[in-house]
Amino acid sequence: MSWSFEAPLRDMRFVLGHVLDAPAAWAACPAHAELDLDTACAVLEQGARFAAEQLQPLNGPGDRQGCNLDADGRVRTPDGFADAYRAFVEAGWPALAGDPRWGGQGLPLLLDGFLREMLDACNHAWNMYPDLLHGAVHTLAAHAGDELQQRYLPRLVSGEWLAAMALTEPQAGSDLGLLRTRAEPQADGSVRVSGSKIFISGGEHDLSDNIVHLVLCRLPDAAPGTRGLSLALVPRLLPDGSRNAMVCDGLEKKMGLKASATCAMRYEQATGWLVGEPGRGLAAMFVMMNSARLHVALQGLGHAEMAAQNALRYALERRQSRLPGPRAADAGAADPIARHPAMRHVLLGLQAQVEAGRVIAARAALALDLAEHHPDPAVRDAAQARAALLTPLLKAQLTRLGFEGASAALQVFGGYGYVHEYGIEQSVRDARIAMIYEGTNEIQAIDLVQRKLLGDSGTALQALLAECAAEADACLAEPSLEAFGQALREECEAARSGLHALLGLRDPGLVLALAPDVMDALWWLLNTWAFAASARGTLRASDTDAAWREARLERMRYGVDWLLPRARQHWQRVIAGAPALPELRATR
């Protein structure tokens, strides 16, 4: 059995058409008013073909070959990576959701999100190179001056040039306030940037001629901490075609994602231009945070989908041991392991979480589209708040699912899962990093409670709860969906009490101590909503066959019956009051 990708196009169509009713949202936005469901799905079908045919075959070989840094600081990516990227650009994929003003196709981020899930499922390492484009484009579009925009945006939107985000320094990882890279203003309006950055994905490679670095740095006499940070655009190739004074010093040897060049970069009086106001660098970076974090979430979702479908195929073929009870008609000396309860738990749990995760991620992407394109400013604001609320949840929980789901799937393969041929061990290694970069999952939990809940006094969550309560009512109105409606109603009530308790906490240390629980509790609320909304969607989806709908419903029921009970503890602690959280001792 070989590792392969069957795009979840049926599920994506179902989510667009029958869970989220995306066509209604598109109809309300002038920018997307021409788009219909069939067209959207045709685009996804093309994307699926590109991912499965061009990227998936490069995934295993890319892991084994890795990237190579030569003596001149040039990075060679694995065989086939650059060709695949050229084909990707020629087919117009980077421009899919780009602004038509800069040559983009202006399609919804929702479609772009589904495309990314498939690219990540097939080749996370390869997708690291274009994955940062959207964030860079967004940052420049919002903060750069006209000249920089004219010079860089068209070629970034088309994907002709690629981008890199240069934030981390050895002493400054999660805490960017500690970083030291300097920028000295020049008479011509440019800056000279000097310093060392580490962990720069795609800082150097052979996929594009130019690589546009966005570098967090400090101007002379800048304030300490994050308020003193500025953002500079520092391109590998200067406008006159010469090389800029920046060099890749080394590539990290990593657990996984070996085909993605993780560079240590040295800038030695490199020429750059400020993006946005001096001292407002972090604000400029934050513009791209929601979409960049959603992209990382989709990496996790892609891994989980790939792991789930390949493990299922293996489990249907591999026969080991007889089940208790009467012998099945097709039984040989042993039953397919897919029939064994232990494997059903592993795979149903993974499938249910992948399908719910896809619904939640799509809901966030739709919110980003509405925030950008809806004509009503109140709808735009609410959508922006919704996306901001969902973002840390998706980033932390789907990257966790990507790693834990791949590990769960590895278990299905038994000993074969641990060896290279089968692909799943690479998924586990590749998926692990997404829990760390773009803000560790611990930082997502802090962002959730501090900014997204306490920061707006729970307003965005209240709006979400109202939507969930409406879904619960709709389910309760359908006799066959009563269990879903009941479960969702209970989750809403627990969340209301939990939010009330959280807003009443006065000790910021206690808020931080409870952050992981709040994160998990809200994630299970969202899952319950997704289980319920999907279940109700199956009643409407007359365009898909009955067996498929029944199976989808069954998996959502599995989620409520078997997965949801684990969530109950989390609000409990918030509501009842948290026990003491000891300090760590130096000696044990």
Next chain:
Amino acid sequence: MSWSFEAPLRDMRFVLGHVLDAPAAWAACPAHAELDLDTACAVLEQGARFAAEQLQPLNGPGDRQGCNLDADGRVRTPDGFADAYRAFVEAGWPALAGDPRWGGQGLPLLLDGFLREMLDACNHAWNMYPDLLHGAVHTLAAHAGDELQQRYLPRLVSGEWLAAMALTEPQAGSDLGLLRTRAEPQADGSVRVSGSKIFISGGEHDLSDNIVHLVLCRLPDAAPGTRGLSLALVPRLLPDGSRNAMVCDGLEKKMGLKASATCAMRYEQATGWLVGEPGRGLAAMFVMMNSARLHVALQGLGHAEMAAQNALRYALERRQSRLPGPRAADAGAADPIARHPAMRHVLLGLQAQVEAGRVIAARAALALDLAEHHPDPAVRDAAQARAALLTPLLKAQLTRLGFEGASAALQVFGGYGYVHEYGIEQSVRDARIAMIYEGTNEIQAIDLVQRKLLGDSGTALQALLAECAAEADACLAEPSLEAFGQALREECEAARSGLHALLGLRDPGLVLALAPDVMDALWWLLNTWAFAASARGTLRASDTDAAWREARLERMRYGVDWLLPRARQHWQRVIAGAPALPELRATR
């Protein structure tokens, strides 16, 4: 900060002396009556030194170098592995718990278990080679004829020769009934063994001259399934010094444990001798199951300990971000991440589970010692049943902790955790296999419910519950430990109801569907017992300093307060009745 090992000798002494009162048990067994706590701890101290000085430095380089198979089928292990093994044998470590009749030192398995934890913590891959000796010795001592015993046991007990277990075939992993390797009886009483085996750890290497393979095989006309299996001893070197007709065909390329040679072996009319009766091969193998599975559990514990202590050291040094609240006296621009609540959760959770896991593993090892050496047959039988009950729990849960704990610790290192230098990513890769081999963790759950609970109508669990209830009473008698006593009493009550419900189930499919819940529920009962018994131990441990005792108590309290609530759901499902577990569908 470099990866290093500080042996948890203080904790081991605490567990021996104040949690389990091992000296009292030793005093009751003639074989160990001379042993006292100081002597036992002195042995552990020597073992710790060997592990830290000889093995730990080889761990990272061994991963990078891996094993090499040459054209003649010879396997070269990484530099230093063979020398370290020679030193290990010369120091007498393999013989530690060996039967004095065969040259062993006759020390308790309890000490041997702690030694193994430390060897695994420092170099899991290296310890794979000697780790199978004990099982092979045990199997031969119980089932082989005199001549085989005389020829092989002394040199296996001393470690001069090593052993390998040859079970798995491509079509037969978890289901050994499907295996096909043939053994043909010869006139001289030997057999000729032919067939292919895969995933044979240490099937070929350069650590010892001889490698004694125990090969599961079928005699001609053997019954199908597991009842037709026999066990043959097939040595690499025949008694006349010539090479046997067996060859290593290939080494697996694995996610981790790269320094452990995982061999594909071909036996071509290789000479061997049956161990035990024809058709009773599996029974002969089962003799070593409890100790072999305990050894695998200790691999998980070793990984978790190593991950916990290295992540703690890093967290105490690494400074990122300021905490809310008044600034600490020693605060620079940022606080050590060890002070951040998110990191405290990660590390306290890991520490509490490691310390509880060590207590439970030690309890099982003590039971194995009592089963072997106690003069009272009733005590021996009860101890045997206790070890049998604890074994699947320890194997599944400590290997899960080894992997998940290493991954949790990786998160503490942030981006540095994902690169090779820091050691933790290797731990994640190395630890993963232990969830699969020696019976997958899913099979452990089935073994637990089918054999260890239903198989003896809950007798062994009832005995365990009585011991737990007594511990709960003892805690309730101490005002400062009331919370522990209360929590343990509640767990006992839940377990009693759960066992009752389980014994009443008539549908074997339902029993299998609930097996993962029963496994988790009982593990949390055991943890609660270990938290309580350890807490009470701190009141008595006047030989350790007060700050250490207070910190140990605090971590046990963290376990009850923050970890235990997650357990509550599991019995719930057993008691309330399980929801339906759908079949997996081929299409999604």
